[in-house]
Amino acid sequence: MTENPGTDGAVLLELRELSVRYRAARDELPAVRGVNLRLGAGETLGLAGESGCGKSTLAMSVLRLLPRSARVDGQVLLDGEDVAAMRWGRLRAVRWASASVVFQGAMHALNPVRKVYDQIAEPILLHDSDQRPDEPPAVRHRVHELLDQVELPAGKAEAFPHELSGGQKQRVMIAMALACDPRLVIADEPTTALDVIVQAQVLELMSRLVAEHHIGLIMISHDLSVLASTCQHIAVMYDGEIVERAPSEQLMRAPQHAHSKALAAAFPTIGDPASRFAPATSNPLPEQPSERPVGEPVLRTEELRVSFRARGGRTVRAVDGVDLEVGENEIVALVGQSGSGKTTLARTLLGLQRAESGRVLFRGTPLPTSTSGLRDYRRQVQLVLQDPTSALNPRHSVYEAVAEGPRIHGLTTDEIGRVTRALEAAELRPAERFMSALPHELSGGQKQRVVIAGALALEPAVLVADEPVASLDASVRGEILALLLRLRIELGLSALVITHDLGLAWNIADRVAVMYRGELVEVGTVEDVLLDPRHEYTRSLLAAVPGGTHRAEPANGLRH
Amino acid sequence: MSDVLTGIEQPADEEAARGAPRGSGAVRFLLGKLGSALLSLALVVVLGFLLFRMIPGDPVVTMTRGRPVSPEQLAELRERLGVDKPMWQQFVDYIGGLLRGDLGTSYLFQRPVADLLTERLGPTLLLVGTATLLAIVLGLWFGIRSAWRRNSRFDKVSTGTALTLWSMPQFWLGLLLLIAFAGVFPSGGMRYSDTPPDVFSQTLDVAYHLVLPCLTLTAAVYAQYLLVMRSSLLEEMNAEYLTTARAKGLRDDLVRRRHAVPNALLPTVTLVFLQFGMVLNGAVAVETVYSWPGLGLLTYEALSGPDLPVLQGAFLVLAAAVILMNVLADLLYRVLDPRVRAT
Known part of the structure; x- marks a missing residue:
């Protein structure tokens, strides 16, 4: 990467007073308001912001890929040519040949019924007039070359996306x-759905390819540290406007705009004492009592093993001999990448999955096997799911959603009082305002609070939260984490938080358990494990965190 | 760093599971489907037998209605038809006959049921086959275009027409067409008796007779295909891979043909095949209206008896056809969707 990007003077992309509005039922909703932006050839720019800030709309307007309800004003100059003024034929020729897109969910952005080869070869056959369709060897060679560039074996050309x-x-x-x-690649949240280690690999690959081919890159993300590790500059968007643009390092070190500050604070630097037990929240946290009672373990597993029968009759052991303890008044973070067995362990803890051997003990008594016993047990151990939008029934009001648990457990006395207390404990105040609301009328953070209130209504002893903030915006993330911490401090509620996010552990957890291929490879206090990792897997997890830990240089390892 | 990471990304055993030979899976899949189809067929045989024994009315009385018969003659007739035996004995005889290809003798026609069914199968296959093919082509063509230009005038007209035709009773639509085209097309039957016996004239004559029944059946059936195709394509319209395809610079019709339709076909195929029972249902009405000498008309005629052996046989053939269509749907789905192939 050059020190001073754009030295060759060529402007690759220029946005002039770009505004996009969506026609809604009655009025027009502005998504982008008067954005000016220049990107030189080979320059890399990160576009940061929360969902709904207009960053994806901005990116899609470059290739005129917006839905029909969008009204675009201003100019989009790609290589000096106004995209809005292009005829369809010219636009189709420009698409992918001049600028291409890496979409967010690769799972959905690839056609499920066509082979990888066909999908990669399609634009080559379409745009490269030298490659006539009757010349498959040359195209095949090119596809294999491309797969090689992204470090995939040529055999994957014959695979379908689901494989x-x-x-x-x-x-x-x-x-x-x-x-x-x-000459330009637009990457829209390219790593959002991936777990940390894969994310690090994909980011490294993209940075390398973009630099090698001297491609201009616009990368969109809600995670500043991801952008900082890949892009030279970062522009922060808020409510359709670019509120700050600065070189990445400068923006990370000293963000100027209030919103940039909030984004930067949302993802803590591991090892930074300022963010230990202090998730980014607007309400101050209560004082931690200086002396914490060391409680008995509330939830404990002994040599727990869970297996699944895979296709072809093989057995896959998802949880392999796990000994884990969650104490009274303690938050334990269970970390590991996807497929490590975290969720299976959680399901087994809740009695939703039968263990092959070993025991789950709640306050010293083994997990009951009878239906009624399990029901009483689940009143004590409640689950909070990742995506509140799918966890809530869209036709049930908040009151119904929260009252359902108590009704199942026959706690019918003073239902209104119980629901009110639960909602207020989940910081939905005043509770009456939310009771009749339907899920679609709430924001993502409010929905997650409703889910948590539903769990709290049963006055459980332990919360098991599976990625409770993974689907939430950066600013909401801190608030929900603060809520969990507050519940621990004020109510003494224990929690097992399953996450791939080590920053979350640093923010709120007392202890960390690192899971890898069904085994706990390292368990200890947050400080011990994250600052002085002993197992190689923990170290590689930490190395994969974009921005690194406190002592590491930002983006270390991504520049060669 | 990267060495450690690449070692971790893809669990090796997951790869191995995917590398399992596909061939054996396909054979197992096929055998499984055929096995369950045979089981369904066996259940249909049992159900058919019981069902027609539960119909009220003594077949012997029906057959001899209006004729002076003595109790001795009735008893003799009972014995000849085998209805005097206990139920289980009748069942065993029935199964035995079935295995020998003997479906009993028709009360009305005094001929073996198997012969009657074989004779009537051809015309029905011709009518149902032609109508189904036409309905699929029409339904998919209009369905795809309606969805692609949702809420356009084209969509409103084609969907509206389809809904109107769908909601009409088939016999009524048949009668309307019969009246409207009286004189233009023959009003019934499959061929004129005075047509020269050469193949060309015969074919032309059958085709001429086929027009109205086929039109009626197609009109009633294509609407469902249109609506199913339309709604499954609408489901795909916002799929992200279509944005990818557009971003690649594909023409709109290529986006539709190469990317949207292959995905939207998946639910459509299943429904088209599952709706086959409805088509047969329609065939009974249409064949009756146009006196088309097929299984539908035979069933209708047998109902007036009731001619139990014929009804039982027709029931068996029609049920077998529906079961066969279900097996075909499963197989075709496997060809169309690589994700199903993997399981």
Whole structure:
């Protein structure tokens, strides 16, 4: 990467007073308001912001890929040519050949019924007039070359998307984006659905390819540290406007605009004492009592093993001899990448999955096997799911959603009082305002609070939260984490938080358990495990965190 | 760093599971489907037998209605038809006959039921086959275009027409067409008796007779296909891979043909095949209206008896056809959707 980007003077992309509005039922909703932006050839720019800030709309307007309800004003100049003024034929020729897109969910952005080869070859056959369709050897060679560039074996050309892992799909997407040697690549949240280690690999690959081919890159993300590790500059968007643009390092070190500050604070630097037990929240946290009573373990597993029968009769052991304790008044973070067995362990803890051997003990008594025993047990151990939108029944009001649990457990006395207390404990105040609301009328953070209130209504002893903030915006993330911490401090509620996010552990957890291929490879206090990792897997997890830990240089390892 | 990471990304055993030979899976799949189809057929045989024994009315009385018969003659007739035996004995005889290809003798026609069914199968296959093919082509063509230009005038007209035709009773639509085209097309039967016996004239004559029944059946059936195709394509319209395809610079019709339709076909195929029972249902009405000498008309005629052996036989053939269509749907789905192939 050059020190001073754009030294060759060529402007690759220029947005002049770009505004996009969506026609809604009655009025027009502005998504982008008067954005000016310049990107030189080979320059890399990160576009940061929360969902709904207009960053994806901005990116899609470059290739005129917006839905019909969008009204675009201003100019989009791609290589000096106004995209809005292009005829359809010219626009189709420009698409993918001049600028290509790496979409967010590679899972959905690839056609499920077509082979990888066909999908990569399609734009080559379409745009490269030298490659006539009757010349498949040359095209085949090019596809294999592209797969090689994204470090996939040539054999994957014959695979269908569902036969690839998430990381592999995203690599296919990148190979596809490079197929016609574009000068600009737009990457829309390219790593959001991937777990940390795969994310690090994909980011490294993209940075390398973009630099090698001197491609201009616009990368969109809600995670500043992801952008900082890949892009030279970062522009922060808020409510349709770019509120700050600065070199990445400067923006990370000293963000100027209030919103940039909030984004930067949302993802803590592991090892930074300022963010220990202090998730980014607007309400101050209560004082931690200086002396914490060391309680008995509330939830404990002994040599727990869970297996699944895979196709072909093989047994896959998802949880392999796990001894884990969650104490009274303690938050334990269970970390590991997807497929490590975290969720299976959680399901087994709740009695939703039968253990092959070993025991789950709640306050010293083994998990009951009878239906009624399990029901009483689940009143004590409640589950909070990842995506509140799918966890809530869209036709049930907040009151119904929260009251359902108590009704199942026959706690019918003073239902209104119980629901009110639960909602207020989940910081939905005043509770009456939310009771009749339906889920679609609430924001993502409010929905997650309703889910948590539903759990709290049963006055449980332990919460098991599966990725409770993974689907939430950066600013909401801190608030929900603060809520969990507050519940622990004020009510003494224990929690097992399953996450791939080590920053979350640093923010709120007392202890960390690192899970890898069904085994706990390292368990200890947050400080011990995250600052002085002993197991190689923990170290690689930490190395994969974009922005790194406190002592590491930002983006270390991504520049060669 | 990267060495450690690449070692971790893809669990090796997951790869191995995917590398399992596909061939054996396909054979197992096929055998499984055929096995369950045979089981369904066996259940249909049992159900058919019981069902027609539960119909009220003594077949012997029906057959001899209006004729002076003595109790001795009735008893003799009972014995000849085998209805005097206990139920289980009748069942065993029935199964035995079935295995020998003997479906009993028709009360009305005094001929073996198997012969009657074989004779009537051809015309029905011709009518149902032609109408189904036409309905699929029309339904998919209009369905795809309606969805692609949703809420356009084309969509409103084609969907509206389809809904109107769908909601009409088939016999009524048949009668309307019969009246409207009286004189233009023959009003019934499959061929004129005075047509020269050469193949060309015969074919032309049958085709001429086929027009109205086929039109009626197609009109009633294509609407469902249109609506199913339309709604499954609408489901795909917002799919992200279509944005990818557009971003690649594909023409709109290529986006539709190469990307949207292959995906939207998946639910459509299943429904088209599952709706086959409805088509047969329609065939009974249409064949009756146009006196088309097929299984539908035979069933209708047998009902007036009731001619139990014929009804039982027709029931068996029609049920077998529906079961066969279900097996075909499963097989075709496997060809169309690579994700199903993997399981």
